[in-house]
Amino acid sequence: MGNLGLCTSIERPYLRFMGRNQNIDDLLVELGDQAPSGYYLALHVRFAAPLMMFQTYDPRWIDHYTQNAYALRDPIVAWGISRTGATRWSDIDLPDPFGIMQEARQYGLVYGVCVSCGPMTSRTIASAARSDREFSEEEIATISGIILHLHHETEPPDNLTPAEIEALQVVASGERYAAGAARLGISESALKARLASARKKLFARTSAEAIQRAKDYRLL
Template sequence: MAIKLELDTALRDLGTISPEGYYIGVHIRVAAPLMTFNTYPQPWIDHYTQQAFALRDPTTAWGFSCIGATRWSAMDIPDPFGILTQAADFGLKYGVTISAGEITSRTIGSVARSESEFTDDEIARIEAIVNRLHVITEPPEDLTKAQTQALQLIAAGDRHAAAAAKLGISESALKARLTSARRRLMARTTAEAIQRAKDYRLL
């Protein structure tokens, strides 16, 4: 619960600095982030998705080639599709991109607003928040045997009562194990916990 509170606080702080929204992909591995947080305007999200900009985005290219922080206006990455120009048309005129972590588990985040460039102090604050997000969302290295068994049985299709019977425990004890696994994996649902455990190669 403490991790979730810290995560929520970090995202709330990020939101106060970036009124036009932010996108954070944490621990990107094999081109896919383990988690994403996106508060950009829905019209921009729809346009970005429809145009398949994800693999052509200069902010993403910068994030994989550099560590640290940069204003969008200072990036020297080519933007042949005019993605940043189009973003400005949706109100995302001034932005900053942050990159943190090893290349094998990179966190890349961008924030935007329409009024003015971000100041150096604001960029330092944003960078600190993104770096913190990278740390607190670090995948666990393992689960307890009890957590693993509970997730495996539910993943195999057992209902709570059947899974509990197989483990020789009460249904409430099984639910407690699933709850602890969800917390450990920072998942909202058991299905999400199972998927994350698989992604982390813990199941």
């Protein structure tokens, strides 16, 4: 149903933070409009963790799912990892020995669609749910388009500039801004500008988060 269980934090939808742009927020609202019972979205799963993750399912289901470590057993997650495209949950032909999909029905996740796109090295996996009926072909096409758009809008950088890398490295070493700027021979405002640029590229809220993501993506 969708919780890879691999992300260090779960972003609450519609909360803007440094690096997010209005277009991404608008697309999340569109996705929510298409999923009456909520959605799950893991963007750019790389090195066992998504760049960003969003969920609007019933919080009770999210807690139950996490406590039972269902991510390792979920046929929907398995489908999204192993294939690309879109499919209704009812058409997924993978085994569900733990009855996860049946349990999900108790939380309003009765009908759904899974969408997977991108290469294995940067896969985006999403699910949208409703309780009343199957998604139509037109709705599936709309949801798929939103997911693909979000995938492209949040594409992680392939590289950082030398100046951005230096700024992240000096902060990672524990230097305060003033000392770090002096070490690099630049003003404190210039250091902060480089850090802000790196955070924006990495969709990070803080410099610490940017440093970790840069390491995860082998940019540092």
